């Protein structure tokens with residue numbers, strides 16, 4: 502198969518069941534990412550169905566009682582008798598972290614401490630949802646990284662990788678493990694659906710590990726591993742910017758030896774309980790008064806309840822759209838088709854209407870945060886348009902392939 506310089510197949514295909522594209526990148530290990538590396542992309546079976554849809558097919562036949570029992574067994578092994586914290590729940594007060602923290606506490610009698618890596622730039626609604634989550638009745642550890650370092654890493658990640666959301670992902674991945682390790686808590690439970698995104702090679706490898714509920718390689722680094730942030734080695738950033746290695750501590754993954762010493766178990770709740778994004782939204786609304794995007798929907802998509810707390814969210818999905826020709830509406834619609842919330846036909850028209858819409862609302866905030874000019878921004882964006890995905894027509898960039906072209 503012919504592949505582009507980023508490793509994506511040059512023949513564009515869309516899943517016949519949902520609307521996912523074979524150009525979708527599959528989560529890479531963030532602290533290894535370097536400029537120009539080849540990425541893994543979504544895998545399809547011989548019938549043209551993406552592996553994520555195949556997972557949903559299998560999921561329908563899961564014995565959820567058995568899976569819940571597995572979860573209960575793990576929780577039983579970890580539950581503290583004296584009321585001290587026994588599980589770390591990472592999150593921001595979005596619908597999924599609300600759901601998992603509440604059921605762990607109320608249904609399974611655990612003693613969670615919630616842990617939050619602050620968004621790069623808070624939105625008002627995100628801050629409000631975060632506060633209501635804590636007000637509901639949780640202890641919370643909020644970590645806010647040094648803004649100068651965060652801004653610098655966002656800039657590097659944008660310029661070198663067109664991946665401005667990387668600092669958040671790095672922090673999100675490392676904070677919970679570091680916190681658990683320091684407090685000697687042995688269990689971390691995430692509320693989001695990793696398994697639902699098991700659509701590429703890397704994730705399939707993870708699945709093998711996860712059978713034993715072992716740690717995943719996204720969450721730690723080998724002890725002597727060279728770490729890259731924003732595509733540049735930490736030593737080089739320090740040299741170039743006259744900074745100390747310790748300035749980046751919060752963004753570095755936990756070491757494998759520390760991880761082993763902590764004997765940490767990291768779970769995704771969706772491996773044990775049947776998850777539905779819409780039901781979680783109603784749950785969160787009822788329990789903590791979770792609020793949706795006040796604009797009615799988020800830019801670049803039709804949904805109003807996913808990824809709301811960071812002003813950089815829209816930028817993240819937009820840069821992803823540029824690199825892969827599929828954006829935030831595709832991400833949301835594919836998940837909703839798999840969860841039978843919308844049909845494929847509806848998904849196609851939603852993708853046609855909203856995918857790739859430029860999220861202009863916080864454009865200035867991004868430029869200031871990354872310390873780049875508007876001109877630099879657009880030059881970088883255009884540099885990442887792959888020729889098998891994009892063409893310029895009368896001065897306008899157009900996608901060569903879109904799922905809604907099927908309609909014609």
Ligand SMILES: [Zn+2]
Pocket residue numbers: 516517518519520521550551552553554555
């Ligand atoms: Zn699919």
